[in-house]
Each structure stands twice: as structure tokens, then as C-alpha cells.
Amino acid sequence: xxxxxxxxxxxxxxxxxxxxxxxxxxxxxxxxxxxxxxxxxxxxxxxxxxxxxxxxxxxxxxxxxxxxxxxxxxxxxxxxxxxxxxxxxxxxxxxxxxxxxxxxxxxxxxxxxxxxxxxxxxxxxxxxxxxxxxxxxxxxxxxxxxxxxxxxxxxxxxxxxxxxxxxxxxxxxxxxxxxxxxxxxxxxxxxxxxxxxxxxxxxxxxxxxxxxxxxxxxxxxxxxxxxxxxxxxxxxxxxxxxxxxxxxxxxxxxxxxxxxxxxxxxxxxxxxxxxxxxxxxxxxxxxxxxxxxxxxxxxxxxxxxxxxxxxxxxxxxxxxxxxxxxxxxxxxxxxxxxxxxxxxxxxxxxxxxxxxxxxxxxxxxxxxxxxxxxxxxxxxxxxxxxxxxxxxxxxxxxxxxxx
Amino acid sequence: xxxxxxxxxxxxxxxxxxxxxxxxxxxxxxxxxxxxxxxxxxxxxxxxxxxxxxxxxxxxxxxxxxxxxxxxxxxxxxxxxxxxxxxxxxxxxxxxxxxxxxxxxxxxxxxxxxxxxxxxxxxxxxxxxxxxxxxxxxxxxxxxxxxxxxxxxxxxxxxxxxxxxxxxxxxxxxxxxxxxxxxxxxxxxxxxxxxxxxxxxxxxxxxxxxxxxxxxxxxxxxxxxxxxxxxxxxxxxxxxxxxxxxxxxxxxxxxxxxxxxxxxxxxxxxxxxxxxxxxxxxxxxxxxxxxxxxxxxxxxxxxxxxxxxxxxxxxxxxxxxxxxxxxxxxxxxxxxxxxxxxxxxxxxxxxxxxxxxxxxxxxxxxx
Numbered sequence: 001x002x003x004x005x006x007x008x009x010x011x012x013x014x015x016x017x018x019x020x021x022x023x024x025x026x027x028x029x030x031x032x033x034x035x036x037x038x039x040x041x042x043x044x045x046x047x048x049x050x051x052x053x054x055x056x057x058x059x060x061x062x063x064x065x066x067x068x069x070x071x072x073x074x075x076x077x078x079x080x081x082x083x084x085x086x087x088x089x090x091x092x093x094x095x096x097x098x099x100x101x102x103x104x105x106x107x108x109x110x111x112x113x114x115x116x117x118x119x120x121x122x123x124x125x126x127x128x129x130x131x132x133x134x135x136x137x138x139x140x141x142x143x144x145x146x147x148x149x150x151x152x153x154x155x156x157x158x159x160x161x162x163x164x165x166x167x168x169x170x171x172x173x174x175x176x177x178x179x180x181x182x183x184x185x186x187x188x189x190x191x192x193x194x195x196x197x198x199x200x201x202x203x204x205x206x207x208x209x210x211x212x213x214x215x216x217x218x219x220x221x222x223x224x225x226x227x228x229x230x231x232x233x234x235x236x237x238x239x240x241x242x243x244x245x246x247x248x249x250x251x252x253x254x255x256x257x258x259x260x261x262x263x264x265x266x267x268x269x270x271x272x273x274x275x276x277x278x279x280x281x282x283x284x285x286x287x288x289x290x291x292x293x294x295x296x297x298x299x300x301x302x303x304x305x306x307x308x309x310x311x312x313x314x315x316x317x318x319x320x321x322x323x324x325x326x327x328x329x330x331x332x333x334x335x336x337x338x339x340x341x342x343x344x345x346x347x348x349x350x351x352x353x354x355x356x357x358x359x360x361x362x363x364x365x366x367x368x369x370x371x372x373x374x375x376x377x378x379x380x381x382x383x384x385x386x387x388x389x390x391x392x393x394x395x396x397x398x399x400x401x402x403x
Numbered sequence: 404x405x406x407x408x409x410x411x412x413x414x415x416x417x418x419x420x421x422x423x424x425x426x427x428x429x430x431x432x433x434x435x436x437x438x439x440x441x442x443x444x445x446x447x448x449x450x451x452x453x454x455x456x457x458x459x460x461x462x463x464x465x466x467x468x469x470x471x472x473x474x475x476x477x478x479x480x481x482x483x484x485x486x487x488x489x490x491x492x493x494x495x496x497x498x499x500x501x502x503x504x505x506x507x508x509x510x511x512x513x514x515x516x517x518x519x520x521x522x523x524x525x526x527x528x529x530x531x532x533x534x535x536x537x538x539x540x541x542x543x544x545x546x547x548x549x550x551x552x553x554x555x556x557x558x559x560x561x562x563x564x565x566x567x568x569x570x571x572x573x574x575x576x577x578x579x580x581x582x583x584x585x586x587x588x589x590x591x592x593x594x595x596x597x598x599x600x601x602x603x604x605x606x607x608x609x610x611x612x613x614x615x616x617x618x619x620x621x622x623x624x625x626x627x628x629x630x631x632x633x634x635x636x637x638x639x640x641x642x643x644x645x646x647x648x649x650x651x652x653x654x655x656x657x658x659x660x661x662x663x664x665x666x667x668x669x670x671x672x673x674x675x676x677x678x679x680x681x682x683x684x685x686x687x688x689x690x691x692x693x694x695x696x697x698x699x700x701x702x703x704x705x706x707x708x709x710x711x712x713x714x715x716x717x718x719x720x721x722x723x724x725x726x727x728x729x730x731x732x733x734x735x736x737x738x739x740x741x742x743x744x745x746x747x748x749x750x751x752x753x754x755x756x757x758x759x760x761x762x763x764x765x766x767x768x769x770x
Contacts, residue, residue, distance in 0.1 A: 068604075068605050070604060077597055149620065150617055150621075151552055156624075177620060178621045349609070357609075364584055364589075
């Protein structure tokens with residue numbers, strides 16, 4: 001259009017066809033529409049709540065729950081609702097945390113096994129993946145509860161199996177259908193100073209880690225930084241234990257004389273085991289496939305080069321293949337971790353007191369539905385955002401640096 | 404996340420739904436909902452309701468009663484192998500139909516879930532609800548429900564495997580106790596154990612399909628629920644060759660179950676309530692389905708009961724309503740014997756016995 005004119009002045013199109021105007025206006029319109037939609041829905045909600053006489057306040061959080069929570073003796077019916085939310089968050093975190101560890105370890109193992117040239121290992125891994133991947137996690141949890149605990153091999157609580165180490169009177173493992181006991185620590189002094197010493201130890205370990213890395217970069221000597229860092233933390237904790245006056249001791253689990261209560265040690269309940277193991281194994285089948293795909297995505301030249309250097313099978317994976325495969329595997333694995341944490345909401349199938357189960361109980365006992373669900377959603381959102389944030393940082397560190 | 408989204412979606416839908424019904428009320432005022440809560444709207448609803456005619460007129464015009472029932476609770480309301488509704492609550496729906504319409508079969512049964520029951524009543528989808536519903540203050544007050552004569556006094560009980568030898572709640576110190584989530588059962592359990600200072604460990608399940616294996620497997624040492632439901636599960640477990648079960652004698656909550664109608668319709672409520680109470684009065688008089696038609700005694704009270712006369716006029720019931728009820732369905736004892744003893748619950752010594760035998764079945768005089 002402009003070329004046909006002889007003047008140097010560029011003729012501007014009318015403003016409704018001007019791309020610069022359209023861009024700005026379009027964005028403003030979109031924002032306004034979204035704003036008014038949300039405003040409309042929220043206003044509608046509040047209006048209906050008011051008309052129905054339903055409270056929109058969060059004051060109920062400080063009123064007593066009126067119920068007990070499984071395996072939380074310190075939580076009594078007079079504890080406020082917000083404390084119940086914290087218990088739910090803690091239990092969701094525990095199941096998610098240990099579930100992720102289990103899923104990662106098993107997933108890595110299965111993923112590598114799927115590529116094994118050993119027929120048996122290969123097919124076994126395939127069977128595992130195809131089985132767990134194709135069953136809904138809820139069914140796995142329920143099945144796990146049925147097969148291992150309800151109708152499983154373990155005795156009822158009062159007839160628990162107690163195992164002790166030869167030559168020791170202390171029980172180190174208690175197994176039954178209900179709560180398993182393992183040794184734990186019990187506080188007998190002031191732990192605060194010990195924690196301070198331990199924190200110093202971690203800082204020292206980070207310094208040592210960086211020092212070993214620099215040495216490695218400079219001299220090429222093996223860095224052994226994991227060994228060094230662990231050693232430093234261990235040294236600090238042992239010295240700290242004695243310096244702060246032995247503030248804790250090992251406590252062994254024991255069943256009370258009337259065979260009803262599990263004292264001492266660390267108790268693991270069946271709901272936690274069912275949820276964590278079932279979800280861990282389920283997610284591992286997905287992570288295994290991600291690992292397999294990531295390894296296959298590494299050019300075969302890398303393997304051949306590793307073989308040419310006479311690296312062993314383990315070394316080939318540890319130093320050549322997996323570091324590269326991890327870059328590819330991490331983003332989809334993050335999704336699996338998020339799924340696992342969100343799937344812990346199925347814990348109610350195993351009577352596990354995570355946030356969804358507790359929220360449902362609370363709603364059933366007359367707490368406001370809307371506010372309770374908002375809190376529950378906020379909890380899962382927070383979990384997901386934190387996991388994504390942490391793993392994105394890791395991803396940034398791992399990814400190839402483009403120069 | 405799927406489940407949460409689903410929950411949120413459902414709650415959003417429910418809100419929209421309740422909002423709609425509330426709108427409907429405001430506009431035509433024919434339906435009274437508890438959800439309105441505010442006294443103005445309720446008041447309006449009542450006034451309009453009366454001027455527009457009672458449910459009683461609507462039922463007579465339609466020649467049918469829509470009765471909300473449970474379709475999955477053995478003994479109270481269940482669909483049998485032939486596809487017929489049967490049970491204690493179901494029979495009381497028939498009682499009302501026999502009294503008002505003269506035919507016990509003029510009932511359309513409307514199966515309801517626990518969550519759907521009050522909205523269905525508020526929205527006028529059902530005329531009457533007899534669905535093992537506990538009469539509580541909040542339900543009477545906030546759900547817009549009008550609870551009538553209690554037909555069954557239930558209460559929360561505790562079941563343990565007989566082999567454990569436990570006989571009272573105190574034996575259950577530190578025990579795992581199976582309970583369904585979000586029910587009054589859970590609150591009752593907590594209240595009674597706290598009050599007595601007994602430590603316990605609740606195992607909270609969402610439904611009985613997971614709870615029962617946990618109990619049978621021994622993860623739970625006791626199971627608490629309404630005594631009538633425990634009795635049903637006891638006979639089911641034992642009938643399938645399971646361990647022998649023991650239901651503790653102690654009942655630690657009050658669960659009065661009875662017919663429910665919507666608030667604000669006195670004529671309808673009266674008709675239903677007196678129809679139901681006629682079954683107890685017949686029992687007290689010793690009248691049952693076999694002998695009420697041929698009564699030839701001289702007791703003026705019984706003669707009056709059978710002929711109706713003064714009794715029925717003010718209640719908007721046909722003169723022979725008591726005869727129709729007892730002949731077509733039976734007196735209270737007959738209804739009870741037909742359904743409840745099969746669950747393993749005995750009448751002797753229970754609150755459901757007639758007052759002359761020490762029970763709570765006591766109705767105002769029919770005169």
C-alpha cells in the first residue's frame with residue numbers, strides 16, 4: 001500500500017486494523033473478560049451463600065474437631081480444626097515423600113532392566129510395568145490393604161511377631177496387621193544444641209563438597225565428594241552427640257503387657273504402608289518407562305564410545321548414559337512425582353489420615369464444605385508448586401549449558 | 404487431583420442446584436425448603452402452601468403416594484429378588500397409602516441416597532420419606548423436615564468377634580475400632596469414649612466394602628454402627644461361615660427413626676402421623692390383620708377405632724382408615740415381626756416394644 005505512494009510518509013492503517021493497537025486492546029479485553037467472569041462467579045457464589053444462610057467465614061478453623069485421628073494419640077477431640085489440617089498435611093507429605101523415593105529407586109531399576117539383554121530380567125521388568133501401569137492406583141491400594149494386611153500373613157496386634165537380634169534382648173522389629181515397630185530415637189535431654197551442631201555439620205559438608213569439586217576440576221583426582229560430605233556430617237553428629245551431653249538414645253519398640261499398646265521405637269501404621277508402597281510401585285512403572293525412553297534417546301555412539309574405553313556395564317551407565325538420560329527424564333518425571341502426591345488423596349481407602357480423608361470426615365461432621373475444599377485445594381497446590389520449584393532448580397543445574 | 408476436582412465440581416453443581424430450587428421457592432412459594440433458613444421466605448412458603456392446598460389434596464388427586472425409601476438396607480428398605488420393595492420402612496409407606504387412598508399398593512417408591520434425601524423432600528419430589536432417618540434438632544430445624552411418630556428406636560452399638568470375650572466398652576481400651584467417615588456414628592463413638600476416658604484408635608473407612616474386610620481380617624478389633632445394621636452384618640458374616648460375632652448390650656446413642664414430611668403442611672403431616680400411629684393402637688387393642696374385620700366385642704374404644712367416626716373427620720382421613728391399614732398391611736407387631744427378627748434383633752426388652760410391656764411404643768388415645 002505504502003509503496004504505491006510517492007511520499008516518504010508511511011500511511012498508517014486505521015486504528016482498528018493496526019496490529020499494535022489490536023495487540024494491546026486484545027490483551028486488555030481478555031483481562032477484563034476474565035476479571036468479570038471471575039467476579040460474576042464469585043459474586044454469584046457469595047450471593048447464593050447469603051441467600052441460603054451459609055457462612056463464608058473461616059472461623060470454624062479454631063473450633064474443636066470433635067473426633068479423633070487414627071494413630072495420633074496427641075490429637076484429641078478438643079484440638080481445633082486447623083490442627084487437623086496440619087496433621088493431614090504432615091501425613092500427605094510423609095506418604096508423598098517416601099512414595100517418591102520408592103518410585104524413583106524402583107523406577108530406575110525397572111527402566112534399566114527393561115533394556116537388559118538378559119531375557120528373564122527384561123521380561124520380568126516388562127511384566128511389572130504392564131501390570132502396574134494398567135491398574136488404577138485406587139485398586140492397587142485397596143488390593144494391597146486386602147492382600148497384605150486384612151487377609152495377609154501377619155498376625156493380629158496382640159499376637160505380633162517380635163524379632164530381636166541374636167545376643168540382644170531388645171526387639172528391633174514388630175510385625176502385625178496394624179502397626180509395625182522399628183527402633184527409633186527418644187529425646188532424653190535438650191536437643192536444640194545438637195540440631196545447631198548438625199546444621200554446622202551440613203554447612204561444613206557443603207564447603208568440603210565444593211573444595212573436592214574444585215580439586216577435581218584442577219587436578220583430575222577422583223573427588224569422592226559424596227564420601228567426604230557424608231563423613232563430615234557423621235563426624236559432626238558423633239562429636240555433637242557427646243559434646244551436647246548425649247541428648248537422645250536409641251529406643252526399641254515394645255508391646256505393652258496387656259498386648260494393646262506399642263511403646264517406644266518408631267511406629268509405622270498399615271495405612272501408611274499401603275498407600276506409600278502401592279503408589280510407589282504404581283508410579284515406578286511410569287517412571288521406569290520414562291527412564292527407558294530417555295536411555296534409548298541417547299545416541300548409540302555414546303555406548304560404543306564407552307565400550308571402546310573399556311568401561312564396565314555399570315560404569316557405562318553410571319558415568320556416560322545415565323547423566324545424559326537424566327536430562328531428558330527429569331521433566332516428565334516431575335509430572336509423575338506430582339501425580340503421586342495428588343494420588344495420596346486415595347489414602348482414605350486404607351484408612352490413612354491424609355488431608356483429603358480428614359477434610360471429608362470434617363465436612364461430614366458439619367464443617368462448611370466450600371471453605372474446607374478451598375483449604376484442601378490450597379494444600380495440594382502448595383505441594384505441587386514446591387515440588388515443581390525444587391525440581392526446576394535441579395533441572396536448571398542439569399541441563400546442557402548453551403554457549 | 405482428579406478426585407478433588409470432582410469434589411469441587413460436585414459442590415459447585417450442588418450450589419447451582421440449590422440456588423435454582425431456592426429461586427423456585429422465592430417465585431412461586433409452593434415448595435418450602437429448609438435451605439431458605441430465613442424466616443421470611445419460610446413464612447411466605449407456609450402461607451402460600453396452605454392457600455394452594457395441602458399435599459394431602461395433591462395425593463388424593465393423583466391417587467398415589469410418592470414415598471422416599473432406602474433400597475439397600477436389609478430389613479428396612481431393600482429391593483428383593485422379585486424386584487419388589489420390601490422392609491419395615493417400606494411397609495409404613497404402604498400403611499399411609501392404605502389409610503389415605505384405601506389401597507396399600509398405591510405407592511410409588513423413590514429410592515434415595517443419604518445425601519439426596521433432604522433435597523428431594525424440600526423440592527417436593529416425594530410426598531413422604533421413610534428412610535431410616537434419625538430425628539435430630541438440626542435436621543428438624545435446618546433441613547425443613549417435619550419428623551413424625553418414631554417407628555423404630557435404634558441406637559449405636561458395638562460389635563466384636565465373640566472369641567475375644569469382650570463384653571463392654573471398657574474392654575476396648577486402646578483397641579482399633581472401625582467406623583464409617585462423616586457419620587454421626589463417628590462423633591458418638593468419640594463422645595462416649597472421651598467421656599469415659601477410654602483411649603481408642605478409630606479406623607475411619609469410607610464405605611462398608613473396605614470396612615468389613617478390615618474387621619474380618621482383624622485389623623479392627625471392633626465395629627461400631629447402628630445396632631440394627633450391626634445385627635444385619637452379624638447375620639451376614641455368620642451366615643457366610645465367618646467367625647461368631649457378639650453385639651454388646653450397651654447402646655450409646657439415640658437414633659429415633661420415623662416418617663418425615665416437609666415443613667409447613669399440617670393437614671398432610673397429621674394424616675400421615677395418625678395413619679402410622681393406628682398400627683400401634685391396633686397392637687395395643689390386640690387387633691391384627693386376621694381379626695380386625697370380625698371384631699364383635701363390646702369395648703367402645705375399639706368399636707370407635709374400627710368405625711372411625713369422630714376420629715377420622717378432623718384428620719382428613721376416611722372413616723375406615725384404621726381397618727384398611729391393619730387389614731392390608733398389619734399392626735405394628737406384624738410389621739415388626741415380618742422384617743426385624745430376621746436381622747437378629749429381638750423385640751423383648753427393646754424400646755420398640757409396646758408401652759404396656761415396658762417399651763416406648765405409646766400413642767395418644769384414639770378417641
